[in-house]
Amino acid sequence: MLARNAESLYWIGRYVERADDTARILDVSVHQLLEDATVDPDATSRQLLAVLGIKPPAGADQFDVFSLTELVAYNKENPSSIVSSVNSARENTRGAREVVSTEMWECLNAMWNAVAERQTYARTMGPHAFFSFVEERAAMFAGLADSTMSRDDGWRFLVLGRSVERVDMIVRLLLARVGDKASSPGWVTVLRSAGAHDTYLRTYRGALDASRVVQFLLLDRLFPRSVFHALRQAESCLEQLENQPSVRVGARAEALRLLGKARSELEFLRPHDLLDDLPKRLAALQKTVREVGEAVSQQYFHVAPWVAWTNTEVG
Amino acid sequence: MWTMERRAPTSGLRRSRTVTTPRLGELFNGYLNTERPHAGAYDEMFSTDNGVRSAYRALYESVAPSQVNELNARSEALGRAFVDQGITFSLSGQERPFPLDLIPRIITAAEWSKLEKGIVQRVRALEMFLADIYGDAQIVRDGVLPRRLITSCEHFHREAAGIIPPNGVRIHVSGVDLVRDEQGTFRVLEDNLRCPSGVSYVMENRRTMARVFPDLFARHRVRAVGDYAVHLLRALRNAAAPNAADPNVVVLTPGLGNSAYFEHSLLARQMGVELVEGRDLFCRDNFVYLRTTEGERQVDVIYRRIDDDYLDPVHFRPDSVLGIAGLVNAARAGNVVVANAVGNGVADDKLVYTYLPEILQYYLGEKPLLPNVDTFRCWLSDERAHVLDKLDELVVKPVEGSGGYGIVFGPDATVRELNSLRKRIKNNPRGWIAQPVVQLSTVPTKVGDKLAPRHVDLRPFAVNDGNFIFVLPGGLTRVALPEGSLIVNSSQGGGSKDTWVLAAKSSTQERELAEPGLAGPSDMEVAAAEQGPELTTSQQQQQQQ
Amino acid sequence: MSWRVRVVHTTGYRYEAPVVQSYNEARLTPRGDRKQNVVVSRVETTPATRAYRYTDYWGTEVTSFDLHAPHKELQVVASSVVETSAEIEPVTTGTWGDVRAENIVDRYTEFLEPTLYTPRHRELLAVARDLKKGQSPSGAVLAASQWVSEQLTYQPGSTGVHSSAVDAWHERKGVCQDFAHLTLVLLRGMGIPSRYVSGYLHTKKDGALRETVRGESHAWIEAWTGGWWGYDPTNAIPVGPRHVWVALGRDYADVAPLKGIYSGGAATALEVTVDITRLA
Incomplete structure (x- = not known):
């Protein structure tokens, strides 16, 4: 197959998995922070950032659940954020449309289109709504890949x-x-x-x-x-x-x-x-x-x- | 107010040949208002006596009684379908959907048959013209066209001289821009023989309309447009050198940032071929290869959607990063076919266009079946004098322009603009042509909560496979959304309409509408789907305990 | 009387860093016609390549080749043996009326239009008007060539490959390319169809047999005054047995001897040498 498309598919695989896994990791950490009053939010957040390989922005204050979510989930400047991974996955798919099925493309494209709205929703309803949206879409993508790809x-x-x-x-x-x-x-x-x-x-x-x-x-x-x-x-x-x-x-x-x-x-x-x-x-x-x-x-x-x-x- | 609006439709009431004056539904309220800026234009739904033209009657009857909110809902569904599918064009780096209007544009079988013949005639003649121009230029030697007309054309590429396509085809795909004048006559505005785009919207508009308006399709016999890619692939495979047994065809795109990227991708997918960028290909010893995970693979036919200027840095712009170095000579050596051919621009030059009657006469001995729009050529001194005299009444166009850029509407221009234009015409008479303002025909279009007349054009697509020139029934109808605007380009805020060509009764087109299916399930013995063991009632009851 | 000469033209590039890809076209093969006969001709490259030959729009034989292995130097050697023409006489049959006839103007439109190297220039147009006064078209060609050879001083290195006729005229010096371009500006200003010819010149008037001289790439012009004929404004001499012609076009851009593209660092031109030997 065309080398560029092979590379795109490889990265689609990586980005979707990354978005999914980041959402899972963050979901659990956020819950832990919210449920367990004994943990130090700043230290825990920084530990999580270190694990994800994300450098806290210079001059970042004390992290809490919300600033952590903002940085790891929504921040477009952070290339490892969930939103960035979704963007990259979609962009790679857009450039390799002829080797992915229409269903897979529409799944990612709809996900990408919905990100802004889901983000707004999650800001009021809590970040879990956003994480489960990402996890569901990633699962749907995996399912569609499984059922539509040769x-x-x-x-x-x-x-x-x-x-x-x-x-x-x-x-x-x-x-x-x-x-x-x-x-x-x-x-x-x-x-x-x-x-x-x-x-x-x-x-x-x-x-x-x-x-x-x-x-x-x-x-x-x-x-x-x-x-x-x-x-x-x-x-x-x-x-x-x-x-x-x-x-x-x-x-x-x-x-x-x-x-x-x-x-x-x-x-x-x-x-x-x-x-x-x-x-x-x-x-x-x-x-x-x-x-x-x-x-x-x-x-x-x-x-x-x-x-x-x-x-x-x-x- | 009430009487005013009543009067408008009734004032024109004479003996109606079509139907009696419609009691226009709420949606069409004010549609026939004679004060509107579209006066004088040919309306495709309503005749001059305000009757509904027969082709549109069924559509009118379905749409007119609709509620506004129903129409709004359907219109929204159309828009959403496009965004979900990612059907967008890029404008200055932003992805946008190309707005699809919900009222289709309808062309009768008889009208279409004339258009089809006219388009085929043009393509045949222009193929012969290109072969001649890049060969011996007999038409020039015979004094039919001045040599200067050709050599002064910016898109006459001397690099293409001597490149002979294996099956002789240079115009694999063409798009002819047509307008309908005040009398309803279709006229050719320009030919597009380089990389005409828009066919993806023809297919996607139809697919989306069929989802949102299944009932309308049930009431009409609309000819299909979905098999375009089959025709295109056949044309591209036929174009390959005869020694390529199973020709490897690719679609070459400038990349994601191109405004027509969606189309490139759609065509590649529908043909089942690779969509490549310039960097995926390279030339060695005049063969073109594709970089694959298994190494290199030879390419036989390139359906390129890149302009000549960027195609090959050896012969054209050396700073091009989109093209493939060495491609032109590979094509010359006959090892690869570039579709459409390099240098086709000489045949869709707007000045060459004015010589089309001579070209048709010379190669085919025929009169044009589709008339041009009357055009004044600024490079002929008498016609230039006329243009300069009537500048404020004419539409003046640069011969090289596309996408509506550089066009000056005399009636709308300021004195300063006209003076600057006058100077530019005098400095470069070869660079300009002028046409009278044609009031393009109008079709009802959803504007807010109403249907209002908006100007449209039509770009049908023709595919030449070397044996047969296929014209896709329909084409892209572009609609100018601002009231009174005559500029339909997507880059200038236009939208589009699904274009319906109605099938003639008992014709060959019948076959395409009623293709024989495979053996239906009724012919076979089919067992009912298997079910898992049923839970017994007692189990269920116990489970509820 | 005509000569038989051997021409060996060596040119190429040296690159700062190894270049992996390069695509080139050489226009180095002399043309055969009624006046000139090509006995043998070949173009060789180092590193070796598989060359492809074709005839371009202007009738020039082009050798195209590409390289895909790293190389720091590309050398192209074109060698040929040619029987040159006898001295060419001006064609004097054409009157100004013939030159300006509509069919001639249209047929030779490309040789009348200004180009990047031979732009329209107000002062030079005035010069052209003066020079043609009282002259027949062929007389005007000679007068223009004479004027150019008096105005410009031949000085290698004074102008570059991309200098136009006007640049050279402002400098009042140039090389054969500039002499030819400036003459073309004048002739086209007079309405005489005229074209650029590239080739070689044997530098010695009575070339001794078997003696190899260091010659040069050369350029002169051809004009239409009832028929095409050539003249060498650089030396103000008729084109004759010392001239070997290779290509013609509207200006230098149509006949550049070696051009191409490569990817990589900076390139410098190798020293161009042209060895010419009169064989008979």
Whole structure:
């Protein structure tokens, strides 16, 4: 397929997932701030911003629920905000209309059109309304992609993007809690953010502790939002993409190698060793995500930037 | 007030050939007011004796009794449908929907048949003209046209000399701008042979109208426009060099920022081909390749929606970042086909347009089936003298202009504007033509809570596949929304209307309306859908405990 | 009598940084016609490329080629062996009436209109009027050429590729390109269809056989005075066996020997050399 479209699909996958995950993370944090009077809103907010990789604007005052939501959800200047992710997803789709279905386009376009109105509504009715709107639309988009896209390379790039972003977001989510005590209620927050609470409870019969939560989110083979599952999914997309007769040797397999390495490290890890050097492990996963992105881009998205021509004339 | 409005419709009452004077519904209140600035224009719904023309009768009968709020609701539904689908054009970087009016414009089968023949005739002659001009220029050698007419044309591209398209077609797609004068005669205002745009609105207007007004379509036999892309794809595939067994066709767009991006994307999707930007393609040794995830893939036909000037920095603007370096020579070598061809602008130059009768006579030995609008050529001294004399009565147009830019309406211009125009004409007589003000025909258009007459034009689209010139039944009807305005361009605040060409009874068009379907389910044995196990009553009762 | 000469023209660019993409067109192939016979001709590039040849609107043979591997220098060598024409006499049959006849004016409209290099210029129009007084059209061509060769001093480097006739006239110096452009301005001002010719000049009047001289790219004009004929205003001499013609057009822009586009840093022109050897 056209390299530029492949790149767009990959980024559509990433941006939609990012909007979804950011909404989930923020939703849970906002609830925690509102429900638990013991937490320090400013410190918690700053911790969340750090996890999301968002630099607080210079001279930012004490953060509270509302200024946090403003920055992470609505701020157009902040490239990681939910609104920015929605914009980017829609813009990428607009430029790749012929490789996404009309249904997917209209889903994102309607979402984009509704953002302003939903934002106004959420300002009076509370931010949860906005988060659930984003989550619903993202779910609808995933459903439409699932039911309207051929399982061709385009699909693979979309799922690849989604999976890579998912690994990144789950890792960020865990990074936010690495300092917590094993029995901290913060771990429930993590599960809620990941949409994993119900599944976790059913899997572990209600027993809640840090080691199991981390185990579930990192290693579970069946839960689709676990890092392991997302890595496996990304790997399988790349394997199928790779399986082209015209593909030659070279640095091409780099992304696959990186993913396989990360996946197998998790796969053969003794579960009780998990908590020991968790921060290091999470940092390594983040690095992998970044490198995979670069390798994929080098391998598939040979999109030339605009070429600036110089004209010459001699006798 | 009441009597005034009564009088307007009745004053013109003579023996009506069509129907008796309508008791105009509330919506049409004041429509036939003779004081309106549209006086003298041909109204497409109402005849001069205020009868409803037969083509519009069914429409009138459905619409006239409507309530205002119903019409408002439907109008809103039209607008919303466009925004949801992202059907927009960009104007100075902003995405806007192109307003669609809810009253369609109707063309009868007989009128259409004349238009269709006239358009086909023009395209045939202009194809021969282009082939000639970029070849031996026999028409010039024979003294039929002055050579100066051609060589002084800004869009005569010497770079295109000697490029011979494999199937001879240069005008794969054309859009002919037509207006209807005060007598109701369709006249050609200009030809668009480079990158005519607007066909996406023809298709989307229809799709949206059919959703919002299913009942109207049930009462009319409207010819379909949805298969345009099939014709376009066939024309593009036919254009490929004969050795390309399964030609790879792409649509080339300047990018997201272009005002017609939506159209480029729609056409690519409907044809099932890639929509590419210049940077997705490159030339090597006079072949054009597409950058794909699997490496490079050769391209055979490029349906480009980029102007010649930006197409190839080797031959045209070297600062172009939209084009593909080396494309012109790749086309010359016969390894790729550029559609529409490079240099077509020489044939839609507004001065060359005035020589169309000569061109038709020379190549086809025929008289024009569709008349031009009377035009004065400022480069001929006697006609220029007339123009300069009557400047305040004429519409003066730059020959290179498009999109309505640069046009001066003499009657509306200030003395200062006219003086400046006079100077510009004297400095560059080749650059200007002038036409009498044509009161374009009017069609009822929703303005606030009323239907009021607004001026319209018509741009039908023709596709030449080398064997057959197909004219899409209908075309884009653009409507000037401000009262009395004659400028219909979308960039100047125009809207559009769905354009209905009615099918003739018992004709070949019948087939397109009643295409045979696949075998219906009634022909087959179909089992009822399976159901899951039903909960028994006792279960349900217990569950409610 | 005509000569047989070999011309080897070397030109090209050097780039500051390696260039990956470049697209070029060379107009370096002498033309064959009734007056001049091309025995052999080829254009070679370093790095090697696959060239594509076509004939452009003006009838010039164009060699087009593109490069896709990194290179810091592009060299183009055009070599040909040509039998040149005998000295060309002015065509004196045309009267002013013939020159101004409507069909001639229309047929040669492109050679009468001003261009970027040969703009309309009030003072030069007045000069043209003076020069043509009492002259036949062909006499006026000679007078204009003579006037230009007296007005301008030949000085390489005094003007650039993009200087117009008027620029050169203000400087009162120029190279062959400027001499030709200035003459064209005058001739077109008189209403005489006239065109720009590019080619080469053997620098020695009685060129010795087998002796290779450092020649130059050259330019002169052709005028229509009942028929086309050439004259060399730079040297104020008739076009003859020392002239090898390559291309003609309205002005330099139509015949530029090597032009193209590339992406990358700055480029400087290689030293252009033209070696001419009289073979017979």
